[in-house]
Amino acid sequence: MKRVVVKVGSAVLTQDGEIALRRMQSLVNFLTELRDKYEVILVSSGAVAGGYTKLKLDRTVIANKQALAAIGQPVLMERYAKKFEKHNIITAQVLVTAANLNKADDIQRVRNTVETLIENGVIPIVNENDATATDELEVGDNDQLSAYITKHTDADMLIILSDIDAFYDADPRKNSGAHVLKVVHSIDKEMLTQEVTPNNVFATGGIVTKLKAAAYLLEDNRDTFLASGFDLSDVRSFMLDGVHKGGTLFTKADR
Ligand SMILES: Nc1ncnc2c1ncn2[C@@H]1O[C@H](COP(=O)(O)OP(=O)(O)O)[C@@H](O)[C@H]1O
Ligand SMILES: N[C@@H](CCC(=O)OP(=O)(O)O)C(=O)O
Numbered sequence: 001m002k003r004v005v006v007k008v009g010s011a012v013l014t015q016d017g018e019i020a021l022r023r024m025q026s027l028v029n030f031l032t033e034l035r036d037k038y039e040v041i042l043v044s045s046g047a048v049a050g051g052y053t054k055l056k057l058d059r060t061v062i063a064n065k066q067a068l069a070a071i072g073q074p075v076l077m078e079r080y081a082k083k084f085e086k087h088n089i090i091t092a093q094v095l096v097t098a099a100n101l102n103k104a105d106d107i108q109r110v111r112n113t114v115e116t117l118i119e120n121g122v123i124p125i126v127n128e129n130d131a132t133a134t135d136e137l138e139v140g141d142n143d144q145l146s147a148y149i150t151k152h153t154d155a156d157m158l159i160i161l162s163d164i165d166a167f168y169d170a171d172p173r174k175n176s177g178a179h180v181l182k183v184v185h186s187i188d189k190e191m192l193t194q195e196v197t198p199n200n201v202f203a204t205g206g207i208v209t210k211l212k213a214a215a216y217l218l219e220d221n222r223d224t225f226l227a228s229g230f231d232l233s234d235v236r237s238f239m240l241d242g243v244h245k246g247g248t249l250f251t252k253a254d255r
Contacts, residue, residue, distance in 0.1 A: 003039040003118075003155040004239070006031060007146035011163035012229030013046035018053055019079060023230065027161070028083040030232045031123065034239060035089075039118050041153060043126045043146040044080070047073040069130030080125055090122045095129035101148045114153050147213035151220055158217055159239070160210055161229030167207065167248040184250045187215040214250035224250040 008027060014020055034040050048065055050072025051057075057064035073095070081091045094113060100106040117124045128145055143160060150158040168178035191211050214224040227235040227247030234246035 001037070001039050002157075003041070003153065004034070004157050004159055005041045005043060005146055005150040005153070005155045006034070006159045006161065007043040007142055008045065008161045008229050009142070009163060010045045010049040012161055013044070013076070014049040014053065019046075019050060019075070021079070024079060025083055026232055027229070028080070028087070030236060032084075032087045032089065033236075035123075037240065039155075041114060041118070041124050041126065041149065041155065042080075043142055043149055044076060045127065045142045046076050047127055047130055050075045066131050066133070073127060073131070077125065084123060090120075092117050092122045092124050094124045094126045096126060096145070096149075097129050097133060101145075101152070107152050110149075111153055141209040143209035143213040144216070147216045147224075150217060150222060155222070157223040157225060158213065159235060160213065160224060160226045161232070161235065162210065162226060163228075163230065164207070164226075165228035165231070165234065165246055167210070167226055167250075171207070180246070181248055182244065184214070184248060185218075185252060185254075187211050187218065187250070218250060218252055221252055223253075226250070 012020065012023055012027070015023070031040055031042060047069040048059065051068030051070070052059065052072070054071050054075065055068065057068055059065055059068065073093075077091065077093050084091050094110070094117075096110055100110060114124050126145070126149055128142065146158055146160070149155070164172065166180040166182070167184065168175075168180055170178040172178040192208065192215060210224075210226055214226070217224050225235065225238060225247055227238070237243045237245050238247060238249075
């Protein structure tokens with residue numbers, strides 16, 4: 001069976017200071033369907049945003065952000081657990097640090113844990129261990145974290161579910177005439193050093209970290225599909241029906 005890593009951003013998981021439970025439910029339903037065809041690993045952001053739903057600390061202070069992540073991570077996990085339980089699926093939390101992803105022994109351990117979970121039908125839910133990270137930007141954003149996880153668990157592709165429905169030739173929030181790029185075979189180096197433009201106070205990367213993730217995986221000949229996490233119809237038709245309606249596929253292959 002092919003393996004996919006699905007990454008979902010903070011903006012998708014929260015709305016107006018609350019966890020966006022309906023969107024989370026749609027995500028869980030989609031992942032459950034996806035598991036009929038693929039082995040699935042979820043990389044979920046939203047710990048800091050989830051913490052902020054409980055306690056309004058000043059998020060610009062790093063210690064507060066780490067504390068918010070410590071509050072929010074179990075809240076998120078509890079929500080996921082309840083929703084997956086209805087599908088008889090057990091969830092598991094896998095928290096990693098940048099140090100883990102830089103050491104061969106640690107990578108092997110992360111891989112072994114994930115393999116064992118998947119073999120037993122459990123869905124691994126990965127996030128950075130924000131509460132103990134010594135530098136906020138160790139990995140810093142889950143787009144790149146999910147790319148590392150894709151490579152190190154030997155997954156076939158990464159799906160990034162975002163608050164934007166595709167990669168455009170210009171920021172669609174600033175240029176009404178921006179066009180969707182449906183298939184991208186290479187990413188210019190200068191695109192990767194652009195200013196970071198997240199669209200949400202809890203998001204970290206904007207489009208740049210998504211491009212970095214896709215570029216990293218292109219080098220390794222693995223595909224990335226960027227699509228909306230608000231409306232899952234594009235990712236559903238691409239992954240389950242093999243029809244590319246919307247969303248951007250980053251791939252080396254000619255399709
Ligand atoms: N060329 C582009 N194509 C698509 N989105 C872009 C582009 N340039 C900038 N963006 C911005 O990147 C945002 C997505 O990143 P981000 O806010 O970090 O989302 P997430 O929380 O899903 O990780 C979009 O909402 C959009 O405003
Ligand atoms: N580890 C952080 C992730 C921050 C992050 O990368 O957010 P996003 O840009 O929304 O994917 C958290 O869970 O809050």
